[in-house]
Amino acid sequence: MKIGIDIGGTTTHAVLVTSDGRLLQASQHITTPDLLTGVKGAVQALFERTSICPAGVKGIFIGTTELINAIFEGRVMxxxxxxxxxxxxxxxxxxxxxxxxxxxxxxxxxxxxxxxxxxxxxxxxxxxxxxxxxxxxxxxxxxxxxxxxxxxxxxxxxxxxxxxxxxxxxxxxxxxxxxxxxxxxxxxxxxxxxxxxxxFSKLIRSLLAELSTCFSGLSFTCPFWLTKSDGSLMTVQEAMDFPVLTIFSGVANSLKGAVILTSYKDLLAVDIGGSKIYAGRVRNEQLREVNSSTNLAGIDTSLAMPEFISLPFGGGSIPNIKDGHVRFLPHHSNDIAIEGLSWGGSSWTVSDCFLKLFPEAFYDEKIDPVRLAGLSNSDCELVVSHVMGQLKLALDQFQESEEELPIVLVGGGSPLFGHELFGPYKQVMNPAGYPISGAIGACFAPVSEVVDKVYWLHNRSKEEILDEAVAACKKAVLKKGASPESIQISYVEEYPFAYLRGEILRVKTRATGELIL
Incomplete structure (x- = not known):
């Protein structure tokens, strides 16, 4: 068995999967301020619903939005x-x-x-x-x-x-x-x-120590891994050395989970969470990578990241309408099932707007449409129109040709986004397992290695340099525990330096492989 965990901004999901890829059980828990309480609660719920014991688990795979949240929340570094x-x-x-x-x-x-x-x-x-x-x-x-x-x-x-x-x-x-x-x-x-x-070093070391203590307390004896922003795995030591590489792991897992939950290899994936909506392009089951300088919270970096668009609102966001314009308050509903109007709470959320207009879109026995009687239809229409307009603009940026890509909606709020809202987009689906897409993506993450190095040719041919880079990449993935027959080269890219004297070449290579447990 293996366990996948997705620590999101509002909800922590966990899944229990067999060695041949069958989903046995799934659970969720509100993401708590200390993270570990939510993780422990989600994992305990898995075993309360099955007869599996912790000794049967051979690996735990975790994606988290902890570091990106730390930037926006201004935490101590x-x-x-x-x-x-x-x-x-x-x-x-x-x-x-x-x-x-x-x-x-x-x-x-x-x-x-x-x-x-x-x-x-x-x-x-x-x-x-x-x-x-x-x-x-x-x-x-x-x-x-x-x-x-x-x-x-x-x-x-x-x-x-x-x-x-x-x-x-x-x-x-x-x-x-x-x-x-x-x-x-x-x-x-x-x-x-x-x-x-x-x-980020102190933050990640604290998180890893707490996770280790948590899993030991739950009687696990297996290793655990974190996932990177490219959707692949990293060991605990790698995470300690390179915490910044985990920064968008939660997003990558969720978007790649959309592939696993469907039969599509090429698609537009949309993750609709409580505080954010993410949209990305998946080609041949892989997230497209940004090859140029990437911007992170206004900071230009050289980090390899998946290409996606983040919208600054989600199902738990609280609208504020002024002079006909929709804005969102800086905070959001952390537990919409308690705080949202539809569930008997006091917070008017984006989800309430969708439920006001489309009461059949989402089933929860705790929802009572009568509680939305006081909401203005016109206000809700403004909010829904704004949200869908921003989402469609994001999706249009990933449409490179006349080809119409299927849109796969995942995340807890995705059922609210009905097919009729997407207009010209005809292939829109909300697959079974949509809430656990991030945990599924983490559970099936491969191991990978990227070699990005500048070489002087020094009387060697370009082919020799490329072969050296590919061999180094394969060796690194094998050392990380990949099965030899599963190793694949995702890409080999070369960048000549026209402005430097001499024969000099930058080579960027990525290899992936399935982890042997």
Whole structure:
């Protein structure tokens, strides 16, 4: 058996699946402020409804929106320092576009003299001279995480690794991020990604420790994995090293779950949650990846992310109509089954608007349409029209040709969005299992590896470089536990550098494989 868990902004879902892919049981629990209470409640409910014991579970797979929520909620991050390694200091301020709540956690910026240039590298021992005062300041300022960014590290990572090891010897428990593992070209984007990763280190370590304690308390002896923003798996150690890669895992799982719940390989997936609606394009069962610089809460980064559109409202959002225009209050109903008007609560939500106009769309024995008698039909029509208009605009951006892609609606609020609301879109479906799409996506996530590196040809052919990148990718996926026969190369992309002298090539490769339990 295996368990998939989706920790959403409003609800935590869990599923119990057999080794041959059959769904045995599903459960849900309100997402609690401490997360673990919701996880524990959802998992306990699985076993209360089955005769399976925890010893029969061989793996637990988890997706979460915890980190992206932490950004928007302005939570306290790790006390972080940045070490820049370059030929000369730069006057560019780090974290310039970060929200103030994040930027305030970047406590120190240090410079270390490098002997590298774009066309050659030497590692001189005198680099250690610049670390003496840094060691003292790490202790004085109680630094908890460090981001190391070398100007030419995508080509020559040795300096970043050397500085990392030197710090680790002195401070073995400090979280250290090296930028070449999170990006290639684009210095600012790579530095931003490395700083974000360091900022998240304390948050992810706390979450992983709590999950470990929770699962041990429930008598599980199996390992657990987190999922990444590309919908693949990462070990606990990988999650500790690269927490920023989990930031959109919940979205990726839900959109990929739409594939598993249907027979479609190419589709438009829409996840309708309590606080957000996400829409994305799935091609050949894979989420399309953003290949250029990606923007995260206003921060340009080099992170690999699925291409999706996020709408800033969901089924639990609270409308505010003024002068005929629809806006939404900054907070939302966390438990709509208690707080929504249709269920006897006091909050007027987006879901109430849909139920006012389409009372047969969603069945729940606790819903009483009489409670919506006081709502204005015209106000509800305005809200529904606004929501559907924004969603259709998002879907239109993924329609690349005349081909009409099926639309698969998942997430707890998806039954409210009836076929008649989509106009020209004819293939609209709400599959069985729609509420648990995120947990299903996590449960069936593959292992993967991305190699994004800049190579000097140095008398080697381009084909030799590409073969080296592919081999390294396959080896990494195999090491992560993939079955050899299942390993596939998702893509091999090459980017020549026309503006640099010499034969130089950036290669980005991704491989995936099914995890052996």
């Amino acid at each position: 790790s006390r972080t320092a940045l070490i820049r390694i370059g030929t000369q200091p730069t006057k560019i301020k780090p974290a310039l576009t970060f929200p103030e709540t994040l930027r305030s956690s970047l406590k120190k910026v240090w410079f270390v003299k490098s002997s590298n240039h774009y066309n050659h590298a030497t590692l001189e021992t005198n680099i250690s001279d610049g670390l003496v005062s840094i060691f003292q300041q790490i202790e004085t300022d109680a630094i908890e995480a460090i981001s190391i960014v070398g100007t030419y590290s995508p080509m020559y990572e040795e300096e970043e690794l050397w500085v990392k090891e030197a710090i680790k010897k002195r401070f073995p428990n400090i979280a250290i991020t090296v930028s070449h593992r999170l990006g290639s070209i684009g210095y600012i984007e790579r530095e931003n990604a490395a700083i974000l990763n360091a900022l």
